[in-house]
Structures are given as structure tokens and as C-alpha cells.
Amino acid sequence: MIKFLLWCILFVLCWPVAVIGLILYPVVWLLLVPFRLLGITVAAVLALFRAIIMLPARLLGHRPGR
Numbered sequence: 001m002i003k004f005l006l007w008c009i010l011f012v013l014c015w016p017v018a019v020i021g022l023i024l025y026p027v028v029w030l031l032l033v034p035f036r037l038l039g040i041t042v043a044a045v046l047a048l049f050r051a052i053i054m055l056p057a058r059l060l061g062h063r064p065g066r
Contacts, residue, residue, distance in 0.1 A: 007021075
């Protein structure tokens with residue numbers, strides 16, 4: 001809601017900047033999608049490595065968080 005109100009204020013004060021922002025926002029969002037997918041992939045690989053490294057300790061009875 002706050003973002004919408006700030007955008008409305010921007011639209012009233014300087015409407016060309018607000019219109020350019022409306023046009024460029026979807027383009028920038030589409031350009032950033034591959035980087036988000038890369039981040040999700042890297043996080044998943046690191047979680048897999050952590051699970052593999054912690055497997056012997058878990059088999060021996062270690063409980064995380066204790």
C-alpha cells in the first residue's frame with residue numbers, strides 16, 4: 001500500500017517519470033528472472049552439499065538445533 005501511495009505522489013509531482021517507471025518495470029523484471037533462477041539453483045546446490053556433508057553426523061544420532 002505504501003508503494004502505491006508513493007507512486008501516486010510521484011505521478012502527481014512528476015508524471016513523465018512515473019509513466020517511464022510503469023513502462024520499464026516489467027522489462028527490468030523480465031531481465032532479472034534469469035538471475036533469480038540462478039540464485040535458486042545455487043541455493044539448492046549448496047543445501048545439497050550441506051546435506052551430504054552432514055549425513056554421517058545425522059546417521060550417528062546428531063540432531064540439529066540441540
